[in-house]
Amino acid sequence: MDAGSHSISSGKNSAAAVQRPPLQEAGSRPYMPPLSTTSRNPSAKCYGDRFIPDRSAMDMDMAHYLLTETKKDKENAAAIAASPSKEAYRRLLAEKLLNNRTRILAFRNKPPEPENVFAADTVSSHQAKPAKQRRYIPQSAERTLDAPDLVDDYYLNLMDWGSSNVLSIALGDTMYLWDASSGSTSELVTVEEDKGPITSVSWAPDGRHLAIGLNSSDIQLWDTSANRLLRTLKGVHESRVGSLAWNNNILTTGGMDGRIVNNDVRIRDHAVQTYQGHSQEVCGLKWSGSGQQLASGGNDNLLHIWDVSMASSMPSAGRNQWLHRLEDHMAAVKALAWCPFQSNLLATGGGGSDRCIKFWNTHTGACLNSVDTGSQVCSLLWNKNERELLSSHGFTQNQLTLWKYPSMVKMAELTGHTSRVLFMAQSPDGCTVASAAADETLRFWNVFGTPEVAKPAPKASHSGMFSSSFAHIR
Incomplete structure (x- = not known):
């Protein structure tokens, strides 16, 4: 497909991938033959639990003598038994037993050491569970789609994956919707040339309504199920709107x-x-999961943490009152990701002159760790099921890097894009990640694996709110 075509279609090398169901692993599970019974090796030695004495190793005459003592021996034994002398007893004991090396019962082979199966089972049952095996991380994309006219601009946010499992991506002046369940693509809107291009996109929590920021400073709100423009917000900004974030009914x-x-x-x-x-x-x-704190990053290299309670308690001072003003990054701060398992933990990434991923305690404003990645950090995503962080990068490798948290040991590096990976979005189940790069391709990676227990998709609890709110507002 030529670069000027306004559509998303399968990549040249992804014909086979398109035929596969979406959001599935790239390869099928290898065939494993059923277990079969193997014949026993007759030559192998097998030891049972009975031991039969070997009569060839016995001295039968001596055995008969010891079992049938003479009358003299019996009389000596009776005399010693009646005598209080211990010395006589020791002498008879040495004569009859200690100096007699003849075995009454003998075995040809030494019995094998017993297998303490029950003891082993008992010990293992009290031990901790074995360490979880490291999962397989595919090194190639599960699917590749063409994304012509994708704007190569680090400061924009042109892709988002909604709770209804629909991916939205802006290509130039046109907004496309890709249904991950069916693999179908539809065009939502092409904005007028004097208003475009589209500069940001964000799904509402219900997965039905979509916010679109424009280069003209307008913000459009769409009902994607009805393919209808509900409202246009004007006069909010003086120039393009490059970032959007929802907090319930607040955009x-x-x-x-x-x-x-x-x-x-x-x-x-x-x-x-x-x-x-x-x-x-x-x-x-980015709003935190609780909706109480907002993180903002700017081209001025600043990171701000805003607190809802602080702004609501001081509305007059809310225009300038931030909770934390953090100046540690040395370049633009675009990549922001709130931790799903620790509410006050925020990960941020810096641009080409910074190249660092930093971790913050947003309650205290303390920088917990800083890792130099060696390249521009464009986007960050947390694994919803494991303590892992995924980062996408620009020059020079244009890779996706999976990190183990908190050690920040590299678990995998995913390559395939030939230009900087500007945007990432995560599927509702948290398993698949979509990456869009300046090479005008959209790639899907099964990087986070499958959770042990699949979590149901969140219900669209806000759909009625949006419909009724926009019914009388234009």
């Missing part, structure tokens, strides 16, 4: 003007809170 937007605005989509006067702390473009926005 937070970040612009090139450095402003961060909370928009309540249920009301006509939607701009309810403004955070001002960045002097340049806001290129990263």
